[in-house]
Amino acid sequence: MNTTSIKHMVVFKLHAGKENAAAEQFLKMSAEELAPIPGVEQFEVLRQVSPKADYDYGFSMVFANQAAYEAYNNHPVHTQYVAERWMKEVSSFQEIDFQIIA
Template sequence: MSLTKIKHMVTFSLHAGKDTPEAEAFLKTSAAELAPIPGVEHFEVFHQVSSKNEFDYGFSMVFADQAAYEAYNQHPVHQKYVAERWLKEVSRFQEIDFKLHEALHS
C-alpha cells in the first residue's frame, strides 16, 4: 500500500441488532451502494468476533489519497446513504482513518 493511501474503517452496531434479517439487509445494501462510488478500493464488510469490542460490524475501504477520500465523502450517493440509511439505522459507531506510518514504511 502506498504511503498516500488512506484506509477508512468504521465499526458499528445497528438498531436492528446483530445477526437479524434487517442487519443482513443493511450490510448487503450498504455494500451495493458504497463500493461502486468512484475512488473506493477494496470495500469489505466485517462481522465482529471479539468480546473485547462493543461494535457488531465493520466496513473497510481504501482511497488512493486525501483527494479521493474527500471526493467520496462529498459524493451524492454517499451523502444520500448517510442521510437515509446510516443516521437512521446505526445505533453507534467509531470511524478510523489511517495512512501508513512513513518512518516505518519508507
C-alpha cells in the same frame, strides 16, 4: 498534496441488533451503494468476533489519496446514504482513518 493511501474504517452497531435479516439487509445494501462510488478500493464488510469489542460490524475501504477520500465523502450517493440509511439504522459507531505507511 499527500499521495499516501488512506484506509477508512468504521465499526458500528445497528438498531436492528445483529445476526438477523434486517442487519444482513443493511450490510448487503450498504455494500451495493458504497462500493461502486468512484475512488473506493478494497471495500470490505466485516463482522466482529471479539467479545472485547463494543461494536458488531465494520466497513473498511482504501482510497488512493486524500483527494479520493474527500471526493467519496462529498459524493451524492454517499451523502444520501448517510442521511437516509446510516443515520436511521446505526445506533452507535466509531470512525477511524489511517495513512498506509507500509
